[in-house]
Amino acid sequence: xxxxxxxxxxxxxxxxxxxxxxxxxxxxxxxxxxxxxxxxxxxxxxxxxxxxxxxxxxxxxxxxxxxxxxxxxxxxxxxxxxxxxxxxxxxxxxxxxxxxxxxxxxxxxxxxxxxxxxxxxxxxxxxxxxxxxxxxxxxxxxxxxxxxxxxxxxxxxxxxxxxxxxxxxxxxxxxxxxxxxxxxxxxxxxxxxxxxxxxxxxxxxxxxxxxxxxxxxxxxxxxxxxxxxxxxxxxxxxxxxxxxxxxxxxxxxxxxxxxxxxxxxxxxxxxx
Amino acid sequence: xxxxxxxxxxxxxxxxxxxxxxxxxxxxxxxxxxxxxxxxxxxxxxxxxxxxxxxxxxxxxxxxxxxxxxxxxxxxxxxxxxxxxxxxxxxxxxxxxxxxxxxxxxxxxxxxxxxxxxxxxxxxxxxxxxxxxxxxxxxxxxxxxxxxxxxxxxxxxxxxxxxxxxxxxxxxxxxxxxxxxxxxxxxxxxxxxxxxxxxxxxxxxxxxxxxxxxxxxxxxxxxxxxxxxxxxxxxxxxxxxxxxxxxxxxxxxxxxxxxxxxxxxxxxxxxxxxxxxxxxxxxxxxxxxxxxxxxxxxxxxxxxxxxxxxxxxxxxxxxxxxxxxxxxxxxxxxxxxxxxxxxxxxxxxxxxxxxxxxxxxxxxxxxxxxxxxxxxxxxxxxxxxxxxxxxxxxxxxxxxxxxxxxxxxxxxxxxxxxxxxxxxxxxxxxxxxxxxxxx
Amino acid sequence: xxxxxxxxxxxxxxxxxxxxxxxxxxxxxxxxxxxxxxxxxxxxxxxxxxxxxxxxxxxxxxxxxxxxxxxxxxxxxxxxxxxxxxxxxxxxxxxxxxxxxxxxxxxxxxxxxxxxxxxxxxxxxxxxxxxxxxxxxxxxxxxxxxxxxxxxxxxxxxxxxxxxxxxxxxxxxxxxxxxxxxxxxxxxxxxxxxxxxxxxxxxxxxxxxxxxxxxxxxxxxxxxxxxxxxxxxxxxxxxxxxxxxxxxxxxxxxxxxxxxxxxxxxxxxxxxx
Numbered sequence: 001x002x003x004x005x006x007x008x009x010x011x012x013x014x015x016x017x018x019x020x021x022x023x024x025x026x027x028x029x030x031x032x033x034x035x036x037x038x039x040x041x042x043x044x045x046x047x048x049x050x051x052x053x054x055x056x057x058x059x060x061x062x063x064x065x066x067x068x069x070x071x072x073x074x075x076x077x078x079x080x081x082x083x084x085x086x087x088x089x090x091x092x093x094x095x096x097x098x099x100x101x102x103x104x105x106x107x108x109x110x111x112x113x114x115x116x117x118x119x120x121x122x123x124x125x126x127x128x129x130x131x132x133x134x135x136x137x138x139x140x141x142x143x144x145x146x147x148x149x150x151x152x153x154x155x156x157x158x159x160x161x162x163x164x165x166x167x168x169x170x171x172x173x174x175x176x177x178x179x180x181x182x183x184x185x186x187x188x189x190x191x192x193x194x195x196x197x198x199x200x201x202x203x204x205x206x207x208x209x210x211x212x213x214x215x216x217x218x219x220x221x222x223x224x225x226x227x228x229x230x231x232x233x234x235x236x237x238x239x240x241x242x243x244x245x246x247x248x249x250x251x252x253x254x255x256x257x258x259x260x261x262x263x264x265x266x267x268x269x270x271x272x
Numbered sequence: 273x274x275x276x277x278x279x280x281x282x283x284x285x286x287x288x289x290x291x292x293x294x295x296x297x298x299x300x301x302x303x304x305x306x307x308x309x310x311x312x313x314x315x316x317x318x319x320x321x322x323x324x325x326x327x328x329x330x331x332x333x334x335x336x337x338x339x340x341x342x343x344x345x346x347x348x349x350x351x352x353x354x355x356x357x358x359x360x361x362x363x364x365x366x367x368x369x370x371x372x373x374x375x376x377x378x379x380x381x382x383x384x385x386x387x388x389x390x391x392x393x394x395x396x397x398x399x400x401x402x403x404x405x406x407x408x409x410x411x412x413x414x415x416x417x418x419x420x421x422x423x424x425x426x427x428x429x430x431x432x433x434x435x436x437x438x439x440x441x442x443x444x445x446x447x448x449x450x451x452x453x454x455x456x457x458x459x460x461x462x463x464x465x466x467x468x469x470x471x472x473x474x475x476x477x478x479x480x481x482x483x484x485x486x487x488x489x490x491x492x493x494x495x496x497x498x499x500x501x502x503x504x505x506x507x508x509x510x511x512x513x514x515x516x517x518x519x520x521x522x523x524x525x526x527x528x529x530x531x532x533x534x535x536x537x538x539x540x541x542x543x544x545x546x547x548x549x550x551x552x553x554x555x556x557x558x559x560x561x562x563x564x565x566x567x568x569x570x571x572x573x574x575x576x577x578x579x580x581x582x583x584x585x586x587x588x589x590x591x592x593x594x595x596x597x598x599x600x601x602x603x604x605x606x607x608x609x610x611x612x613x614x615x616x617x618x619x620x621x622x623x624x625x626x627x628x629x630x631x632x633x634x635x636x637x638x639x640x641x642x643x644x645x646x647x648x649x650x651x652x653x654x655x656x657x658x659x660x661x662x663x664x665x666x667x668x669x670x671x672x673x674x675x676x677x678x679x680x681x682x683x684x685x686x687x688x689x690x691x692x693x694x695x696x697x698x699x700x701x702x703x704x705x706x707x708x709x710x711x
Numbered sequence: 712x713x714x715x716x717x718x719x720x721x722x723x724x725x726x727x728x729x730x731x732x733x734x735x736x737x738x739x740x741x742x743x744x745x746x747x748x749x750x751x752x753x754x755x756x757x758x759x760x761x762x763x764x765x766x767x768x769x770x771x772x773x774x775x776x777x778x779x780x781x782x783x784x785x786x787x788x789x790x791x792x793x794x795x796x797x798x799x800x801x802x803x804x805x806x807x808x809x810x811x812x813x814x815x816x817x818x819x820x821x822x823x824x825x826x827x828x829x830x831x832x833x834x835x836x837x838x839x840x841x842x843x844x845x846x847x848x849x850x851x852x853x854x855x856x857x858x859x860x861x862x863x864x865x866x867x868x869x870x871x872x873x874x875x876x877x878x879x880x881x882x883x884x885x886x887x888x889x890x891x892x893x894x895x896x897x898x899x900x901x902x903x904x905x906x907x908x909x910x911x912x913x914x915x916x917x918x919x920x921x922x923x924x925x926x927x928x929x930x931x932x933x934x935x936x937x938x939x940x941x942x943x944x945x946x947x948x949x950x951x952x953x954x955x956x957x958x959x960x961x962x963x964x965x966x967x968x969x970x971x972x973x974x975x976x977x978x979x980x981x982x983x984x
Contacts, residue, residue, distance in 0.1 A: 005797040012794055013812060016861070019827035020816055022837065026830070033540045035517035035830050043325070050323055052332070053354060075730050082728020095728065098735045101743070104914065104969050106922025108942050109958040113742035116955070119369055120745060128565075129370040143738045146731070151911075200817055207924070211946075214371050216312055218355040224822050226317035226356035228513040230533065230592075232826060233318065240819040247815060255808050361947040368949070462834075462847060468933040509850045509932025514829065523835035523849075645949075652948060653768070656936065660771045663935035668852055672778035675785045 020244060027237035034234055044238040051235060057223040058239070061203060064219060068141035069199040075142070076149030076198075077191050081179065083150070084157045103147040111211030114140045118212065133214020140212045141205065145198035152197060156190030157183075309348045311571050314363060314374045316558070317356040319429075321587035328587035334578050342574060350571055359469070367392060367563060374563050375572040381418035381557045382471075384425050386642035393424040394562045400573035401426060403580035410626070411557065411597045417639050418557070425559035426576055429594040431530050431622070432630055433472070433554040436515075440543040441525035450547045452480035454526055456499075461506045465518060465527035468510035470655040471640060472554070473500060476528055479552045484636040490650050497654045501661055510659075519544060531622055532594035535615045548625055552634025555627035557597070595622040746962075749955035762956035769941060769957060776938040779852060779927075780920035783859035784867075787916045788909065790860070791867035795908075796901075798868070799876040810872065813865045821862065825929050828858060832930075850932025858926040859916075866915035874908025875901070914969055921965065 030039035048054060079099075086092045102110050118136045122129040129136070164186065168178040184191070206221035213222055224236050313331070323329030331352040339349040355372075357363040360383040366372045367387075379387065387393050398404055404426060409415075411427045419425045435454055437447050441463065446454055455464055455476060467473040477499040478485045483492050508524050516533070518524040520540040529537075534546045560579060562572045578584060582600040589596040590610045601607050602623075611618040631638040643651065753759040798809045816824065831837045832848040839846055848854050878901060886896040924939030931937075938961060945954035 005793075005800075008793060009797055009809070012790065016813070016816055016864070019824055019831060019861070020819065022827040022830055023819065023823060026827075031540055032536070033517070033520055034826060035521045035833070035836075036540050038540065047324060052329070053322060053356075075734060078727040079731030082725045082731070085725045086728070095732060095735070098739055099731070101739050101966075104918055104966055105962055106918055106939070106958075106965070108922045108924060108939050109746070109962050110742075112942070112946060112954065112958060113746045114738070115369065115371070116745045116749060116951070117738070117742035119371075122370065128373060133371070139738055143734070146734070150731075200814065204817055204821055206821060212371075214366075216310075216353055216355065216372055221820055221822065223317070223356060224820055226358045226362075228358045228822075229316045230318040231513045231516045231536075232823065236820070236823055240823050243818055244815060247811075247818060251808065251811050251815075255804060359947075365947050365949075468928065504934070507934065508834070508847075509934055511933055514929065517826075517830065518833065518835075521830075521833060521835035523833040648948060649950070652944065652950070656768070656772070656941065659934070659936040663771065664775060665852060668775070668778050668782070672781045675781055 023237050024241045024244070027234055027241040029234050032231075032233055034232065034237065044234040045242075047233075048235045048238045048242075054220075054223070054235065054239065057218050057220045060217055061220040064137060064141060065199050065202040067138055068145050068202045069195050071138070072142045072145035072149050072198045073191060073195040076146050076194060077153050077184075077187075079146075080150050080153040080157055081183075083154065099147050099150055101147075102144040103151075107144075107205075107207040108211075110144055111140070111208040114143070114208065115211045129214065134217050136212050136214065137209060137217060140208050141202045144205070144208060145201055148197040148201060149191075149194035152194035153187060153190045156187040160186050307348045308351050309568055309571060310351050310353050311376070311568055311575060312372070312374045313352055313354045313376045313575065314366075314372065315354070315356055315376075315378045317358055319356070319378065319558075319592055320354075321584075321591040324591065327591060328584060330579070330584055330588065333584065334575060337578060338571065338574060346570060352575075373565060373567065375566040375568050376560060376575050377563060378428050378558055378560050380640070381559070382640035382642045384559060384561060385418040387561070387563075388419060388424055389642065392564055394564045394566060394569060395423050396426065396562065396576070397569070397573045400570065401577045401580070403577050406580055406582075406585075406598050406600045408597050408599050408602075416557070416559075417637060418641070419559070425561045426580065427557050427559045427597040428579065429532075429589075429592055430555070430557040430597055430627075431532050431594045432548055432556075432625075432627060433475075433528055434531055434534065434546050434548045436519055436527050436529055436534050436537065436544055436546050438519070438522055438525045438541075438543050439545050441522065447545070447547070450550050452476060452549045452551055455528065456480070456503050456506065457526075458506055460525055462508050463525035464503075464507050465515055465524045466500075466503065466507050466510050467528060468512050470651050472528070473510065473655075473658075474651065475554050475640070477503070479549065479554070479634060479638075482551060482633075482635055485554070486637065486641040488644065488647060490647070493647070493651060493654055497658060500658055504658065504661055530594065532592065535593050535611075535618060535621065538615050546621060548630045550633055552631040552638060554640065555631070555638045556640070558594075743962075746955050746959055749952050750959040751956075752952060754952060762952050763960070765953070766956060766960055769938070772936055772941055773938050773961070775935060776921050779855055779937070780859065780917055783856045783863070783920045784913055784917045786856065786860050787864055787867040788913065791864055791912065792871055792905075792909070794864075795868045795871035796875055798872050806876070810869070813868055817865060822925060824862065825858060825926060828861065829929060832857075849930055850934060852931070852935075854930040854932075855927050855937075858930040859920040859923065862923075862926065863916040863920055866919070867912040870911040870915065871905055871908040874905045878904050910972055913972070918965060918969075922961070 026034045026037065027044055028040050028042070029037055030041035030043065079095075083092055083095055086095075114136070118132065119129060122132065160183065165178045165183050168182040169175065173181065204221065206225060209219050209222055210225065213219070218226075220239075224232055227233065227236070321328050321330050323332065331354050335350055335352055343349045357366070360380050363377060363379060364383060364387070367374070367377070384393070404422070407427060411430070412422060414420060416422050416425070416427070435450075435452070437454065439447075442454070442460065446457060446459070454460075455466065457464075467476070474493065474496050475485050477483075477496045478487075478492075481496070481499060483496060487493065508518075511518065511527075515524075515527050515529050516537060519527055519529075519537050522541065522543070531546065531548075534544070538544045538546070560576045562569055562576075566572055579588070580598060580600075582604065585596060585598045585601050586604045586607045589598070589601045589607060593611075593614070596602065608619075611622075615621065627638060750762055751758060751760070753761055798806055798813075801809060829836070829849055832854060833839075834845065834847055834849070836849075838844075838848075882900055882904070883896055886900045887893070891899060921937075922939040922942075923937065924943050927935075927937040928940060938957065942954050942957050942961075945951075945957065
């Protein structure tokens with residue numbers, strides 16, 4: 001059983017990572033092909049660091065992803081707390097269903113509905129669409145990230161129940177203090193994983209940015225898509241490789257460290 | 273772990289913010305901030321020399337040129353915000369939905385015509401674009417079929433469509449005919465590629481059959497569709513940029529594509545060869561324009577003028593690999609040396625045949641014109657019917673229906689069991705209660 | 712008195728949801744109303760059923776999209792459930808590693824991932840070169856399903872994993888003590904308890920795979936079209952109203968089927984076999 005599950009894990013992760021390894025492989029190609037390997041070279045890494053266009057796009061992508069992760073986490077956590085506190089079951093269900101719409105809706109529908117909305121809004125406000133290009137994109141990203149945050153925070157709040165914060169209130173905390181000092185630390189894992197989810201969704205989003213995006217603010221997925229007129233060059237592969245390797249190394253380090261911690265505790269007799 | 277990841281995200285963000293804190297105002301923002309004006313340039317992806325391996329970084333060079341020579345004349349300096357698109361339609365979609373404000377765009381011929389008709393393009397200021405004199409006469413006056421007298425556009429690149437084939441996989445007797453027919457040859461079933469956009473796919477069938485590619489008669493399009501349906505069973509697929517990888521890895525043997533791109537492919541796979549079909553072929557021009565709602569028309573005109581100067585035009589022609597309408601480029605030694613590195617026959621392939629010579633046998637104008645909405649809708653519908661032709665396979669139906677039926681059956685069964693069990697428990701509870709009372 | 716205070720308190724605390732409610736009405740409900748408007752008007756802006764009526768033409772494309780995504784979701788479930796289960800049973804520090812390994816591919820670009828898959832599976836790709844075969848994979852429906860499974864598998868595994876890892880370890884022992892065989896423990900205890908995870912996993916895979924418009928173009932070799940491609944082309948060629956109508960119908964169908972599905976994930980959990 002143990003061996004069978006090891007083999008299974010190995011197989012699935014193998015299939016999952018073969019395309020990633022292929023991508024890394026071609027980032028070291030000496031020609032600009034992403035299908036024929038002609039020789040080993042670092043030229044695409046050099047090119048990557050000399051390409052202002054790529055870095056502007058990378059910076060835009062990160063700005064957008066960080067901001068939308070932050071905003072959606074704040075609004076989403078507050079919303080989860082509020083929804084939990086609601087007395088009317090009907091209202092709860094109604095809000096939950098509306099919240100889930102961007103998640104249940106295909107990206108392409110969310111994207112175009114947002115676009116039509118902002119075009120109309122620009123008309124009403126009497127400004128041009130492109131004046132709110134970045135704002136429009138940020139709003140759309142927050143909107144489709146929100147359900148993921150709420151979905152990961154709400155169960156934690158439900159699990160935690162009322163007793164802790166009631167105890168805090170009895171001990172003289174104001175409701176705000178009770179929330180920030182007692183409840184928030186306890187639901188933190190849910191909040192953080194919601195934030196990571198939101199960041200990931202925003203980072204990889206192409207469809208919604210494609211529809212809503214104002215041309216003057218180009219993100220990485222949009223840049224890569226625009227290359228399909230001619231061909232996607234291996235410097236994009238180099239960039240992906242760097243991202244994967246940085247995260248992977250971080251993973252290994254933190255895994256190694258937490259492994260050590262367990263070891264220490266074990267030695268101290270803290271953990272069986 | 274998640275905490276660390278969040279920390280990493282912020283480190284990453286701070287890093288990028290600090291890396292670029294020096295070059296502010298390149299992400300749109302207000303068009304005028306202080307004395308710096310943002311010039312929004314919207315071009316095809318990979319369609320400009322961007323400083324790759326020591327080549328000219330066009331946009332940086334323009335900023336430097338403008339800010340040293342022209343800033344005092346206009347009273348502001350320039351920051352170029354350069355963004356890219358993949359198709360004419362994407363670009364038009366962004367402009368028409370007013371999602372973007374641009375100062376310079378580079379659409380293709382038929383799109384320029386459409387945009388002129390819809391009043392979306394501004395007239396150019398030839399008192400600024402003095403380098404226009406270097407454009408070959410073959411692109412001026414009536415020769416600019418999409419924009420007579422070049423009122424709204426200055427040619428940037430041009431080229432023709434041809435057939436690329438793999439000499440190791442295609443027999444000599446077949447490719448020596450130099451016909452579109454190679455794309456319809458059943459011998460190469462599963463090895464032929466076709467364009468994944470209606471305009472070029474229908475185009476190939478229509479040049480082949482000597483039909484008008486700009487026909488306003490739906491019946492003509494219907495008969496072109498029949499030709500494409502016939503071709504579909506021989507095809508490996510409808511593709512766009514995948515052609516590069518599929519041809520260089522010999523996954524496919526025959527594909528239509530642009531002469532300039534063939535040079536890039538041939539550099540990676542020496543078996544590849546190219547011809548312009550004898551029946552006639554598409555001739556396109558991509559030209560620089562200024563949208564009517566541009567806020568910096570002077571600077572935009574200066575940008576276009578700058579693109580026509582020798583050093584810049586040569587760098588761009590070398591980077592893109594398409595034919596250049598600029599006479600300065602053709603006489604430049606650096607250009608001919610650079611192209612010769614790519615392919616020995618580069619001159620014959622790019623400039624060997626003029627569009628008129630290539631289209632001697634073709635009875636109509638070889639360039640695309642913009643569609644009327646009716647024809648556009650008709651072509652869209654035909655394209656969809658081509659895609660649905662033989663698109664379903666029995667196993668897909670059978671498997672998916674089996675899954676759906678199984679899931680529904682399971683759900684019904686679950687509800688049934690749940691009801692039965694809850695009734696059982698209710699009965700048991702009642703019995704117990706009765707027993708208690710009985711006691 | 713105390714009750715009154717509590718009530719006031721609760722209203723106060725519910726205010727935390729106010730920004731979200733405001734946001735949801737402005738940026739979720741209003742845009743959908745605009746889609747509704749476009750779907751029921753013609754290009755001149757007058758009311759018309761034309762768009763909805765003409766949707767019959769798209770039935771084959773729509774059917775194919777649904778069929779392929781149903782199969783992809785099923786495959787995801789079959790592959791993903793054991794994976795989630797194995798991860799949930801691993802040591803805690805290993806669990807975190809596996810989850811992160813699962814999410815890592817999502818941090819690379821979807822388009823580039825798809826190109827890499829093509830480089831492997833193409834007629835002249837790695838796989839065929841390695842095996843010396845001439846299998847034709849890219850351009851078939853199987854390749855599209857593979858692409859969907861590859862890209863959306865994490866969305867299936869993560870919710871199931873969260874659910875399974877919460878199940879009390881002693882549940883298994885208790886069930887076997889009461890005379891269940893291992894298979895019965897699985898089908899009668901573990902599976903029903905992880906039902907909510909399965910439902911959200913299925914939702915998160917089914918929805919994006921129905922509307923995907925890049926994977927099908929590239930891995931499907933363009934020989935057939937899915938509904939996402941159609942909507943995209945409608946919009947880009949200026950047929951906003953038709954595009955909106957197709958989107959509307961797709962949205963309504965998806966939401967109806969998901970609502971039905973959600974009825975089975977209520978708190979009691981489902982009962983399977």
